Structures are given as C-alpha cells and as structure tokens.
Amino acid sequence: MHFKRVTYLSPCQKGLFVLQAIAILLLLPxxxxxxxxxxxxxxxxxxxxxxxxxxxxxxxxxxNEQNALQNLYWGxxxxxxxxxxxxxxxxxxxxxxxxxxxxxxxxxGWGGMRYTEPCLxxxxxxxxxxxxxxxxxxxxxxxxxxxxxxxxxxxxxxxxTYQVFPHxxxxxxxxxxxxxxxxxxxxxxxxxxVWYVPPGVGYRLTYLSGRWAGENQVTQETIHQGKKVLExxxxxxxxxxxxxxxxxxxxxxxxxxxxxxxxxxxxxxNWKIVVEQTPNQxxxxxxxxxxxxxxxxLKPGESLKTPEFYGGYTDQGFGKASRIMHHFELAEIxxxxxxxxxxPVSSNSWCATEFAANEENQKQFAAVAAKLxxxxxxxxxxxxxxxxARKDDHAGLGDWYPDPDKFPNGLKPLIDYVHxxxxxxxxxxxxxxxxxxxxxxxxxxxxVINFPGxxxxxxxxxxxxxxxxxxxxxxxxxxxxxxxxxNDIKVVKWDMNRHISEPGWPEVPPVEQKEIWVKYVANLxxxxxxxxxxHPSIEIExxxxxxxxxxxxxxxxxxxxxxxDNGDSFDLQRIGEGYSFVxxxxxxxxxxxxxxxxxxxxxxxxxxxxxxxxxxxxxxxCCDIRKWPTADLDAAKEMIGYYKVIRRTLQEGDxxxxxxxxxxxxxxxxxxxxxxxxxxxxxFRHSQQFLYQAPTIYxxxxxxxxxxxxxxxxxxLSEKQRVLSGAYLMNHGLDFKLEGDFDSTSVLxxxxx
Ligand code: DGJ
Numbered sequence: 184m185h186f187k188r189v190t191y192l193s194p195c196q197k198g199l200f201v202l203q204a205i206a207i208l209l210l211l212p213x214x215x216x217x218x219x220x221x222x223x224x225x226x227x228x229x230x231x232x233x234x235x236x237x238x239x240x241x242x243x244x245x246x247n248e249q250n251a252l253q254n255l256y257w258g259x260x261x262x263x264x265x266x267x268x269x270x271x272x273x274x275x276x277x278x279x280x281x282x283x284x285x286x287x288x289x290x291x292g293w294g295g296m297r298y299t300e301p302c303l304x305x306x307x308x309x310x311x312x313x314x315x316x317x318x319x320x321x322x323x324x325x326x327x328x329x330x331x332x333x334x335x336x337x338x339x340x341x342x343x344t345y346q347v348f349p350h351x352x353x354x355x356x357x358x359x360x361x362x363x364x365x366x367x368x369x370x371x372x373x374x375x376x377v378w379y380v381p382p383g384v385g386y387r388l389t390y391l392s393g394r395w396a397g398e399n400q401v402t403q404e405t406i407h408q409g410k411k412v413l414e415x416x417x418x419x420x421x422x423x424x425x426x427x428x429x430x431x432x433x434x435x436x437x438x439x440x441x442x443x444x445x446x447x448x449x450x451x452x453n454w455k456i457v458v459e460q461t462p463n464q465x466x467x468x469x470x471x472x473x474x475x476x477x478x479x480x481l482k483p484g485e486s487l488k489t490p491e492f493y494g495g496y497t498d499q500g501f502g503k504a505s506r507i508m509h510h511f512e513l514a515e516i517x518x519x520x521x522x523x524x525x526x527p528v529s530s531n532s533w534c535a536t537e538f539a540a541n542e543e544n545q546k547q548f549a550a551v552a553a554k555l556x557x558x559x560x561x562x563x564x565x566x567x568x569x570x571x572a573r574k575d576d577h578a579g580l581g582d583w584y585p586d587p588d589k590f591p592n593g594l595k596p597l598i599d600y601v602h603x604x605x606x607x608x609x610x611x612x613x614x615x616x617x618x619x620x621x622x623x624x625x626x627x628x629x630x631v632i633n634f635p636g637x638x639x640x641x642x643x644x645x646x647x648x649x650x651x652x653x654x655x656x657x658x659x660x661x662x663x664x665x666x667x668x669x670n671d672i673k674v675v676k677w678d679m680n681r682h683i684s685e686p687g688w689p690e691v692p693p694v695e696q697k698e699i700w701v702k703y704v705a706n707l708x709x710x711x712x713x714x715x716x717x718h719p720s721i722e723i724e725x726x727x728x729x730x731x732x733x734x735x736x737x738x739x740x741x742x743x744x745x746x747x748d749n750g751d752s753f754d755l756q757r758i759g760e761g762y763s764f765v766x767x768x769x770x771x772x773x774x775x776x777x778x779x780x781x782x783x784x785x786x787x788x789x790x791x792x793x794x795x796x797x798x799x800x801x802x803x804x805c806c807d808i809r810k811w812p813t814a815d816l817d818a819a820k821e822m823i824g825y826y827k828v829i830r831r832t833l834q835e836g837d838x839x840x841x842x843x844x845x846x847x848x849x850x851x852x853x854x855x856x857x858x859x860x861x862x863x864x865x866x867f868r869h870s871q872q873f874l875y876q877a878p879t880i881y882x883x884x885x886x887x888x889x890x891x892x893x894x895x896x897x898x899x900l901s902e903k904q905r906v907l908s909g910a911y912l913m914n915h916g917l918d919f920k921l922e923g924d925f926d927s928t929s930v931l932x933x934x935x936x
Contacts, residue, residue: 223347224328230269235345237352240496244289245270250317252289254379258496285463287379290343292316300457300469302374307337308366316341338363351511357491362481370479374471375492380430380444386466387434388458391425391761396749398422398730399761406460414455414473417682419727420734426454427765428468429504438502438840445504447765449736450490452704478697493735506837509767516738525830526743526801528823533563534776535807538575540565541589542597551808553604556823560601561609561676577644580616581623583662594670609674614659616645630655634687642681651688651702660710667718678726711740743772743801750776752786752794753869756844759798768799769834777806788815790927792822797852797865799833802826829863832856839883849877855884862932868921879916885909890935899928
C-alpha cells in the first residue's frame, strides 16, 4: 500500500518557510539573478556595457578603453550577460587605418583617421574640423537610455537617445547635438545613428524606390564594398526612395525564413540612408538628415535633434519584418494609438469632376455614394479661390475660401446634406502651395522659397510657400484653423504637388539659409500638431501627388495616405506590395478608379475592387459613380458590404504576402485577424498563358489543428469541402480556377469554435 505523504505547516512554520525562501532567492548566484532581470535596458558597470533587449532581440554596446562608445552586437536575443566582454578597439597592423577608424563606433564624429560615413561633421568657430566624441555619463529611465558624449576638447555635446519597444522588437535611436561653447558651431552632417550587422561579406540589401505613379518598387542587390545612398533632396520624403532598408545574410531570407535586419527613418524632408561595406568587411547603415546642401548654425546654448531612426531584427524573414513594423506603427506611431478607428469607405470627387467640383455635383455624388454604403464624401480639388479662378491648376492655390460661383452659400449646405445622408465630410487642401495667379501671391510675393533675381521655377504652375518663415507658418496655421473651425470636416486631404527648386530664404543671413531644409519640415510638423491639438477629432490623409510623403515621423500626424496617383489596379498590386514592406496596411488606402483612366488598361470591376480592398486600408471610390450602370452599382454595394465584414482583419491583423505580383502571373495575399478567428485571402491572375493552371495557394499563420469554415465570394475555388483544417490549408493549399487576364477572387475563413 502506498501512502501519500502530506505535510501540515502551522502558520508560524509557514512564515519561517517564506523567509527562508526569500533568503535563498537573495543568495542565488549572480548569473541566475541576471537572467531574471527583465529590465529592457541594463548597464553592466564592470564590463561597461549597455544591453538593450526586446522580446526576441539584443542590442549591445560598450565603453571601450579609449572611452569611446563601441557597438558590440545587434541581432537575435542573447540573454546571458556574461557572454559579452568589455569593448575594445579593433586591432590593426595596416598602416593606412587607425584602430578607432576600424572600430564599430556607436556614433562617430568626423575626426582622426576615420574614413567611413560619419555620424556627425562640424566646423568649430576657430576653423577646427576634427571631432572625437568621448563618453561622459548616462541615464537609464525604464525603456529609455540617454548617453552623453562630448568632444575630447570642445564643449560640443552629443546625447545619444535610445528607446526600446520590447514587445515590438524595435529599438529607436536619435541624437541631440548641443553647443555649450561660447561661439557658433556649424553642423555639416547630422546623422541619427548607425546600425551594424555582424561582420562579413555577402549581405543583400532590399530597398524601395520608384517615381510618381510608381511608388515603392522592391529592389534587391548584393552589398559590395562602397556605398549605396538612398535619399531625398526634394524637401519631402519622396516617391523616388523610401527611408527604409532591410539587410539579410547571403540572400538567404525569404518571406518566412531567414535573418533580416531592417530600419526606417522618420523625416519628411531631405533624408539620407547610406548602406556601406567598409574595406574592413563591415556592413553599416548610417541615416539622418541629408547632408547635401546642409549647414546648420548652432549658436551658443542651441541644440539640434536628429530624426528618429528605428531598427529591428527577426529570423523569420521579410514577412515577419513587415508585420513587426505594421503592429509597431499601429501601437506606437499613429495618432489615436494604440487603436486608431477603422478606416471608412470613401468617395472622392477628383477622378470624376477634377477642378469642376461644385455644390450640385458633390451632392449628386453623395446621394449615390450613400446608397452604396459609402461612409465619407471627400471633396477634392477645385472648390476654392476667387470666382471662377480654379478651373484648372493655374490659379487659386493660396485663396482658401469657397469659390462663390461653385458654392454660393459656402460649404455648409453641402456638408449638412452629406451629414443628413449619414456620411462624414472630407475636404482637399494644399496648404504649402501658392499659384502665382492668386490673391495671396499678389499680396505676398516674398512668401515663397526663392533666390532673389533667379527664376522661380514652377511645378504644376505653383510655388512653395516658405514655411520656415514664422509669419508664413502662422498664416498657414490660422488659415486652416479657421477653415476647420467654421466647417464640420472630419478628414482633410493634405496635398502637396511639387518638389522644391531654388531653395533660397533671402530674409535670413546667407550662412543661415541652408537651415531651410530642417526648419521648413519642423514648422510643418508644428502646424500639423497645433491643428490636431485644436481640432482633436480631425483626421489627415497625406497626399503628395500620391504617396510622396510618408515616413515614420509623418505617420505620427496622419491617419491615412493617398497611396498613388496611379489608379491602374494591376500597377497598384506592386505598389501596394512595396508599401507593405514598411507601412501598416491600415494607412495605405485602396483606390478603385474608373476604367481605363490611368493608362488605358481595362480591368474588370471585381479585380479593381478586390485590389482596392486587399490594400488593407480605407477603401476609396475615385470614380464617377453617377454614371455607373445599375449592375456595377449593385456589384459595388456587394463589395463594400464584403469589405466591411473583413476590414478589422485587414486593418489590424497580420498580413502574409503569399505570392508576389512581381514573380509570376499570379499574386496572393492573406490577412489573419489578431485573435485568429477570421482570415481572408485575395488571389489575382493577370495574364494566363498556354492554359497553365494557376499555382496552388498555401495559406499561412493559421492554427494547424483548428477548423476553418470557408466562404468563397464566387465559384473560383476548386476545393469543394467547406470546412478544412489549418494544417490542410497551409500544407495542401487551395487551387483556384483563375483564368485569362485580370481574374480575381477572395475567400473568407472563419475559425470554427
Ligand atoms: C494630386 C493627388 O494625388 C490627387 O489625388 C488629387 O488630389 C490632385 N492632386 C488634385 O489636384
């Protein structure tokens, strides 16, 4: 017979037991204590090492024997602190390099024998152009670390600031450069920081570049010795390059597997990211303000903050790297975080009425749109200016009052009508611009960016207001504050339709003029912040001739963006794929345009709708719905209904890029709801040849053992079973009868409880 031994403790014994347990815990060997320390930032005084940790990554740097900050590691989490030894400058027997020049310095000034891309370059008042930064002190406050450094002689201080976002596997860095000398210091290059991947060669760079109507094309290339510069010199983030990079080892990563280091910069003006492989076979990425035409005077006591640079690492491929960014942006970047409201279905007037918007035609749109289930009416360009001025893009910008011919009683009757139909109202504005043919320009020709006596080159017949000027900044704020106060507007589409030229600022001394690159953008942020603070319920759609101004700093001030001026659904598949590497689907609107408006390519309405919906953000109809036949209106109503059923999953869930539109003649995407209860896939075929069957589509991110009920939107799914396991869907996959040109389908999956 076996007896269970039961021990009974008296209350007094219990107390003793607890005390003993506490004593044992306190006496545990240090290694165990260290392991239980889950503070995201730790400083190890003996080894002089800073450890920053997220759930799955570590970022480590230390103070070396030259009292300089030296990077030690960035990658998958290494929990054992004792594994890291004190930082020590690189050894070199090579006479053309210095030890510090070959060391992975955490924030190197341009000084001594350093030849790689510097983080900071200055000229001191006495002409000295040598900067060697040494550690001074540091402060850890929860998930933030500040490390103060200083030049070896001069009182030029640089604070390196880090923030760790443990559950998002993201670390943010930037710096503050402070002049505590008694004379002006000129900053010639101010970078936010540098990211190092483990030493070695064979890395591959993935980046996004493009053009107007062709944003964010994914490009991959092997990194070799030298530099690859991604940048904007256009005073906006730009369509030409996106401030983002991803680096994988030996090109081994794909959507699901492989080590990927990635980063994104938040700056909506001239930015630069330099991906460099040094002669010492070290890949490093420096990013911050573009130093082209850059010069910033720091007077005594003044400081300059560099843009925030975000970095992350995953060993689960590009798909995971993107999802990390998406969830991070929703939780930590977007206004109204951590849970911005779901984006609405909107109808935009631009593609239908262009500059001819008036009260009557907008009411006509509103009436049709409301019947389709549209939730917001966005009145685009054309509504403002002196009587009859804005009939095209030659006049009107700057005169922000309703054209009395088009809106004899102001905007109120239209807005009331839209509200009466149960919809919200949105309005297009282009605050930073002026047409020479406008009352504003006639009154203030000096308000534009210009060099005296030089041409004022016009882009789309317009000039740029100099927001760096305090009076212009105030005028912009007051003008749009008034507009928002007087009208019940839910969303403003903040457009900007040219890039800079002749970047002069004649009102300030020549040595300060180049500060326009920083001050314009800083004041733009200031205007947006003040408007948002005063009108907390407004939302902003960023438009810069499509997607030319989106980055992590602008994202803090906008809810959504006009993804592209290209309305061709086929082109938009690749544009949308590019965005999804960096930006949360929630912010990329999906536009459905009339056919064949953009490039003459005709695609079926279903293809256009599914493409628009699959972008993941707000769904926008940029069409003349007044002219649609009943069959199209019915189809639109159905698609909008479908979108509303799945939009939380699209906007807040996990995106899986199943098949890239750049690879084969099929593309497929899947979204899985945050709670895993719903999933949806979209599949598109653009050009079937030789009667080849569409390839099988394998789902991802489902629960192997769960059952899912399938609801296809049409008869394209070959599979007849309507309840299937996650294992089947992910391993056996699904086949679709997608045929000919521009065929498409979607299936909704509900987890069976
Ligand atoms: C450019 C935008 O991208 C378009 O959507 C439209 O708003 C026009 N500007 C209006 O001028």
